[in-house]
Amino acid sequence: MATYSDLSLHVRLFLKGYPFSRYAIEPGLCAKLSKPLNQSRVALVTTAGLRTPDQQGFDHSNKKGDSTFREIPTAIASQTLIESHRSYAFDHLGLAADTNLAFPLDRFRELETRGVIGQLNHRHFSFMGSIVGPGKLMEETAPQVARMLREDGVDVAFLTPV
Amino acid sequence: MCNQTVCLVQAALEREGITTVSISLLREVTAQLKPPRAMWVPFPMGFPLGEPNNPDLQHQIIAAALRLLERNDVPVLENFKVIEPGTTNLHE
Numbered sequence: 504m505a506t507y508s509d510l511s512l513h514v515r516l517f518l519k520g521y522p523f524s525r526y527a528i529e530p531g532l533c534a535k536l537s538k539p540l541n542q543s544r545v546a547l548v549t550t551a552g553l554r555t556p557d558q559q560g561f562d563h564s565n566k567k568g569d570s571t572f573r574e575i576p577t578a579i580a581s582q583t584l585i586e587s588h589r590s591y592a593f594d595h596l597g598l599a600a601d602t603n604l605a606f607p608l609d610r611f612r613e614l615e616t617r618g619v620i621g622q623l624n625h626r627h628f629s630f631m632g633s634i635v636g637p638g639k640l641m642e643e644t645a646p647q648v649a650r651m652l653r654e655d656g657v658d659v660a661f662l663t664p665v
Numbered sequence: 666m667c668n669q670t671v672c673l674v675q676a677a678l679e680r681e682g683i684t685t686v687s688i689s690l691l692r693e694v695t696a697q698l699k700p701p702r703a704m705w706v707p708f709p710m711g712f713p714l715g716e717p718n719n720p721d722l723q724h725q726i727i728a729a730a731l732r733l734l735e736r737n738d739v740p741v742l743e744n745f746k747v748i749e750p751g752t753t754n755l756h757e
Contacts, residue, residue: 507693518693526669526673527697528672528675533739534683536735537682540731548674550671590667593709593711600718603720609720610720610724611727628674635666637669640670641677645677648677648678652681660684662685662687663671664687664688664689664713665667
């Protein structure tokens with residue numbers, strides 16, 4: 504179980520001192536479900552630093568973090584995805600064994616087959632968390648992903664950290 | 666920091682009218698960011714959907730999270746409870 508007390512002293516001290524509340528989301532922000540889930544188009548977003556074999560890896564050298572994203576096509580075989588997250592705060596072996604652990608593409612394909620969701624969007628997005636300075640993320644890359652998914656007609660997004 | 670990144674992307678999606686739900690691994694972080702709908706899971710960092718190669722558990726977690734999509738009493742931050750075999754009350 505992950506609470507602050509389970510983390511290393513270094514990570515814990517960093518999290519305790521980080522001004523998370525500065526980035527608190529505006530109260531009342533709420534996009535209501537416009538149609539039943541079984542008629543909705545769904546996209547996945549992960550911050551696990553996943554990418555396809557032909558995409559460039561994430562930048563591990565930027566102290567503020569890499570705010571870029573990778574577009575993951577629905578058609579990809581999940582076992583070919585590569586995890587290149589820079590964080591040492593988690594055990595990477597889980598994701599190495601099964602990327603569905605933080606990017607449940609196969610699970611959502613199953614939900615689509617069962618009719619639980621309407622349709623899986625043709626693309627999904629992967630960021631690499633570990634973004635200490637989120638200015639560019641908030642102003643540029645997150646809104647860009649949001650616009651692309653809206654243009655795709657996506658109704659619902661499921662997001663997973665790592 | 667992954668939890669913060671998820672919340673910030675989540676907010677951008679909601680501003681475009683996309684209904685979202687996220688998984689949280691660090692309740693303390695998500696409680697400060699206050700995204701519209703999140704479900705905290707009692708698993709270690711790196712394991713947001715429980716266990717690798719355990720589709721049943723992964724589906725239980727996803728189903729519990731998707732159930733929050735209908736909630737508009739934001740911000741919603743629920744806890745996922747692992748289902749004990751033989752119980753019928755799947756998600757509290």
